[in-house]
Amino acid sequence: xxxxxxxxxxxxxxxxxxxxxxxxxxxxxxxxxxxxxxxxxxxxxxxxxxxxxxxxxxxxxxxxxxxxxxxxxxxxxxxxxxxxxxxxxxxxxxxxxxxx
Amino acid sequence: xxxxxxxxxxxxxxxxxxxxxxxxxxxxxxxxxxxxxxxxxxxxxxxxxxxxxxxxxxxxxxxxxxxxxxxxxxxxxxxxxxxxxxxxxxxxxxxxxxxxxxxxxxxxxxxxxxxxxxxxxxxxxxxxxxxxxxxxxxxxxxxxxxxxxxxxxxxxxxxxxxxxxxxxxxxx
Amino acid sequence: xxxxxxxxxxxxxxxxxxxxxxxxxxxxxxxxxxxxxxxxxxxxxxxxxxxxxxxxxxxxxxxxxxxxxxxxxxxxxxxxxxxxxxxxxxxxxxxxxxxxxxxxxxxxxxxxxxxxxxxxxxxxxxxxxxxxxxxxxxxxxxxxxxxxxxxxxxxxxxxxxxxxxxxxxxxxxxxxxxxxxxxxxxxxxxxxxxxxxxxxxxxxxxxxxxxxxxxxxxxxxxxxxxxxxxxxxxxxxxxxxxxxxxxxxxxxxxxxxxxxxxxxxxxxxxxxxxxxxxxxxxxxxxxxxxxxxxxxxxxxxxxxxxxxxxxxxxxxxxxxxxxxxxxxxxxxxxxxxxxxxxxxxxxxxxxxxxx
Numbered sequence: 110x111x112x113x114x115x116x117x118x119x120x121x122x123x124x125x126x127x128x129x130x131x132x133x134x135x136x137x138x139x140x141x142x143x144x145x146x147x148x149x150x151x152x153x154x155x156x157x158x159x160x161x162x163x164x165x166x167x168x169x170x171x172x173x174x175x176x177x178x179x180x181x182x183x184x185x186x187x188x189x190x191x192x193x194x195x196x197x198x199x200x201x202x203x204x205x206x207x208x209x
Numbered sequence: 210x211x212x213x214x215x216x217x218x219x220x221x222x223x224x225x226x227x228x229x230x231x232x233x234x235x236x237x238x239x240x241x242x243x244x245x246x247x248x249x250x251x252x253x254x255x256x257x258x259x260x261x262x263x264x265x266x267x268x269x270x271x272x273x274x275x276x277x278x279x280x281x282x283x284x285x286x287x288x289x290x291x292x293x294x295x296x297x298x299x300x301x302x303x304x305x306x307x308x309x310x311x312x313x314x315x316x317x318x319x320x321x322x323x324x325x326x327x328x329x330x331x332x333x334x335x336x337x338x339x340x341x342x343x344x345x346x347x348x349x350x351x352x353x354x355x356x357x358x359x360x361x362x363x364x365x366x367x368x369x370x371x372x373x374x375x376x377x378x379x380x381x
Numbered sequence: 382x383x384x385x386x387x388x389x390x391x392x393x394x395x396x397x398x399x400x401x402x403x404x405x406x407x408x409x410x411x412x413x414x415x416x417x418x419x420x421x422x423x424x425x426x427x428x429x430x431x432x433x434x435x436x437x438x439x440x441x442x443x444x445x446x447x448x449x450x451x452x453x454x455x456x457x458x459x460x461x462x463x464x465x466x467x468x469x470x471x472x473x474x475x476x477x478x479x480x481x482x483x484x485x486x487x488x489x490x491x492x493x494x495x496x497x498x499x500x501x502x503x504x505x506x507x508x509x510x511x512x513x514x515x516x517x518x519x520x521x522x523x524x525x526x527x528x529x530x531x532x533x534x535x536x537x538x539x540x541x542x543x544x545x546x547x548x549x550x551x552x553x554x555x556x557x558x559x560x561x562x563x564x565x566x567x568x569x570x571x572x573x574x575x576x577x578x579x580x581x582x583x584x585x586x587x588x589x590x591x592x593x594x595x596x597x598x599x600x601x602x603x604x605x606x607x608x609x610x611x612x613x614x615x616x617x618x619x620x621x622x623x624x625x626x627x628x629x630x631x632x633x634x635x636x637x638x639x640x641x642x643x644x645x646x647x648x649x650x651x652x653x654x655x656x657x658x659x660x661x662x663x664x665x666x667x668x669x670x671x672x673x674x675x676x677x678x679x680x681x682x683x684x685x686x687x688x689x690x691x692x693x694x695x696x697x698x699x700x701x702x703x704x705x706x707x708x709x710x711x712x713x714x715x716x717x718x719x720x721x722x723x724x725x726x727x728x729x730x731x732x733x734x735x736x
Contacts, residue, residue: 132303
C-alpha cells in the first residue's frame with residue numbers, strides 16, 4: 110500500500126539533491142536545472158497531498174507552479190544570454206561584481 | 210502491490226538521474242538526465258491519479274522548458290568542463306548542508322501527522338480529472354489564473370527586452 | 382487466478398500494439414515509392430521505374446543499400462548521444478499512435494464481443510498527442526549536437542527555435558478543436574463530428590477553416606517539411622542535423638520523418654475531417670446499415686482521408702520553395718499567434734451565444 114509518506118520522502122530526496130546542485134555547481138545552466146528539480150519536488154508533494162486529502166487545491170497549485178516555472182526559465186535563460194554576451198562566462202563564482 | 214513496485218521503479222530512476230543532473234560534466238548530459246527525471250515525475254503524477262498533470266508535465270517541462278535549456282547550451286556553446294571547473298570550492302560545505310537539510314526534513318516528516326480534513330474530491334469524482342480541474346480553475350481560482358497569465362506576459366516581454374541586442378553598445 | 386476477460390483484454394492490447402507497430406514500420410516503404418513517383422510526376426520525369434514493375438521494388442533496393450552501407454561515427458562525436466539520437470527521434474513518433482482511433486467499436490457477430498478500434502481512449506488524448514509528438518525534436522537536437530559539426534549544430538539550433546515557436550500555434554489550434562468539439566478525448570472529438578460532412582470541424586463556420594489553416598501551417602513547421610525544413614536546408618547547411626549520419630542510423634531519421642508525416646495527416650483527419658465518419662451518413666436518409674458494415678466502411682474512409690493528406694504533403698514538398706529563417710519566425714510569431722488569439726475569442730463567443 111502506497112502512503113503519503115512514500116511520496117513525501119521522494120520529494121524530500123529530490124529537493125535536497127536540487128539544493129545541493131544549486132550550492133555546488135559553478136555553471137549557471139546547471140544551477141537553473143537544479144532549480145527545476147526543486148520545483149518538481151514541490152510539485153510531487155503538492156500532488157500527493159491533493160490525492161491523499163481528496164482535495165483539488167494541490168492539483169491546481171501544481172498547474173500554477175508549472176506555469177511559473179516555465180516563466181522563470183524563460184527569464185532566467187534570457188538573463189544568462191545577456192550576461193554571457195557581456196562577460197563571456199557562465200560560472201557563478203566569476204560573476205561576483207555588482208556592476209561591470 | 211503492483212503500484213508499489215512501479216512507484217519504487219519510478220522513484221529510483223528519478224533519484225539516480227537527479228543525481229546525474231547535478232554531477233555530470235557536460236550540460237547536455239545534465240539536460241538528458243533532467244528529461245528522465247521529469248518523465249519519472251510525470252509517471253508519479255499518474256500514480257497519483259492525475260493524468261492531466263502528467264500530460265501538462267510532459268508538454269510544458271519536457272516539451273518546452275528543457276528544449277529552452279538545450280537551446281541556451283547550444284547557443285552559448287557550453288561544451289564539457291574539466292572536473293576542477295565543475296564544482297565550487299564550497300562543494301564539501303554544500304553537500305554537508307544539503308544532507309543536513311534532508312535529515313531535518315525527514316525528522317519533520319516522522320513527527321508530522323495528517324490532521325487536515327479531507328475534501329470531497331474522491332477518486333470517483335476525479336475519474337473526470339481534466340473536467341474537474343478545468344471547472345475549479347475557471348471558477349474558484351479565476352483570480353490566481355488571471356495573475357499567472359499576466360505573469361506569463363511579463364516574462365515574455367521581459368525575456369525579449371533582456372536579450373534584445375542594443376546595436377553599437379557592445380557590438381555583439 | 383485473474384478472470385479470463387481481463388487476460389483477453391491484455392492480450393488484445395498487446396496484439397493491437399504489435400499490429401500498429403508493424404504497420405508503422407512497413408509504411409515508409411510504400412511512402413518513399415509514392416513520394417518519388419509524385420516527385421517525378423510533378424517535375425515531368427518518370428521517377429523510379431527500373432526495379433520491379435513500375436519501380437515498386439525500389440524501396441527494398443534502397444533498404445538493402447542503407448543496411449549495407451558503412452556506419453560512420455565521426456571521431457570527435459559524442460558517441461553515446463550520437464547513437465541515442467536516431468532512436469529518440471523514432472520512439473515518440475510510434476508512441477503517439479497509442480491514442481489514435483481508427484474507428485469506434487466493432488461488435489463481433491455471434492459472440493457479441495465489443496472490439497475497440499483504438500488502443501487507448503484517454504481523457505487527455507489531445508494533450509498526450511501534442512506532448513509526445515513534441516518529444517521527437519530531441520532526436521534532431523541531440524543528433525545535431527552529438528555530431529560535433531557546425532552544420533549539424535546549426536540544424537539542431539534552428540530546429541529547437543522553430544519547434545518552440547510553432548508549438549504555441551499548434552497548441553492554439555488544438556485548443557480550437559477542443560472548443561469546437563467539447564472534449565479532450567480523440568474518440569469523443571470524432572464522435573462530435575458525426576452525421577455528415579457539414580458537421581465536420583472544418584465546416585464549423587466561420588472559424589473552422591481558420592483553425593485548420595493554422596493547424597496545417599504549424600504542423601508543417603513542427604515536422605520540418607518544406608517550406609519550413611530549415612533544419613535540413615541543403616542549400617546552406619550541408620544537410621543539416623543529419624549531415625554526419627549514414628547507413629542505418631540515417632534511415633532511422635528518415636523513418637521518423639515519414640511517420641511524423643503520417644501522424645500529422647492522421648491528426649488533421651481526426652481533428653477536422655471527422656475521422657472515420659463517412660461524409661454522408663446513410664442514417665440521415667433513414668437507411669439502416671448493420672453496425673459491423675458501418676465500422677469497416679468507416680475504417681476505409683479513415684484510410685482514404687489520411688492518404689489524401691499524405692499526398693497533399695508530398696505535393697507541397699515538390700511545389701513550394703523554402704522560406705528564409707527570419708520569414709519563418711515572422712510567420713510564427715507575428716501572424717499565426719495573433720490570428721489564433723483572435724480566433725480563440727471568436728470561437729468562445731460562438732460557443733456561448735450559438736449553443
